[in-house]
Amino acid sequence: MTQSEFDLVRKLAFDEAGIVLEHDKQYLVESRLQSLAKQTSHESPSSLIGQIARDIRLKQKVVEAMTTNETTFFRDHEPFEMLKNEILPALIQARQETRQLRFWYAACSTGQEPYSMLMLLAEHFPQLASWNVTHLATDISKDVIAKAKEGEYSQFEVNRGLPAVYLTKYFQKKGLHWKVSDALREQLRFQELNLNRTWVGIPKADIVFLRNVMIYFDLDAKRRIFQQLERTLEPDGYLFLGTAETTLNVTASFQRVAFGRTACYRPAAA
Structure with a gap:
């Protein structure tokens, strides 16, 4: 070259x-x-x-x-513990009247992150089965969205972060691969989205995962993305960035909220 x-x-x-x-x-x-x-x-x-x-x-x-699609099930672990123990109980209490929760996985890659969240909800929050809970997964890549939608993973991929009990409960063996159950796959809606463009068709969300993608953008792009996030995340919602990512010196519209050894972000007015 x-x-x-x-x-x-x-x-x-x-x-x-x-x-x-x-x-x-x-x-x-x-x-x-x-x-x-x-x-x-x-x-x-x-x-x-x-x-x-x-x-x-x-x-x-x-x-x-040129995009990096590295991902694993329950990546970094602690954000999912935070969701299970702190954030979801609080949000469920706050949404008792509407009985609605909306999740957006903004850079879903090959799907391990949204499927991890679906398994966590099924395991620990069975009461949400009667709620209106939506899951939107987006990515810039047609190919990774196709893989995520298929929900089929190699033995190597399921060995990375997925508890064995979840593998037998939420996957079916398919030759040398494992496929996510229809019950989980049917809950996800996929959409192509370039985060660096104006977002079209992205509804309001209570929880947004935007992990391990902001590190690839320059400062102007980061600021544009955070500006659009301000309009997308509910005032009392939660934003998850990657462990190496921050809003510091980028935007004042979100504040960091620590939970033990990990943290997430909320609209500054929340």
Whole structure:
């Protein structure tokens, strides 16, 4: 990959998705495009890059290849404990009149995060079965949304963070893979969404997961995203960022709320 090709991909990723690729990431870009070139029957990353100006879908695939889709079931563990022990009991009490809860997984990747939440609710909050509870999962990538919607995972993937009792209770064996039960999959609605664009079709939410994605945006993009979040998150709602992410020096619209060794964010007026 030449320097000019790398610069073209960097500009494309930034213009289309707000993703910042630093100058020392050329090896990473080339590796990901090498894999994409094989998938799309191109001889090399250079051949692939030469076609993106004439192929909109290929251009989108290049942008998607620049996103990081690393995720696991019950990732980081402690936010889910916080939800189980503190946040959900309080929200359920506050929503007794409307009997409605809305979850949004803003960068759902291949689905482990929303399915983790669904299992937690089924295990610990059976009373919500009679409520109007909605789960929206979005991502910029068509391919990862397709995998998330399918809900099928390898043995390696289910070994990462998923309790064995949940595996036997909420999954069915399918050859060498495990598939999430229909009862859980049917509760999720999926939608493509570029967080760096104006959000369309995103309803108000009580709990928003926006974990491990803000680190890839520049400051202006982060501020635009938080501005849209202000309009999306309920005044008494909760926002979850990744452990390495913060609103500090980005926006004053959210305040950090600590629970033991972990934390989440709430609208500053809450």
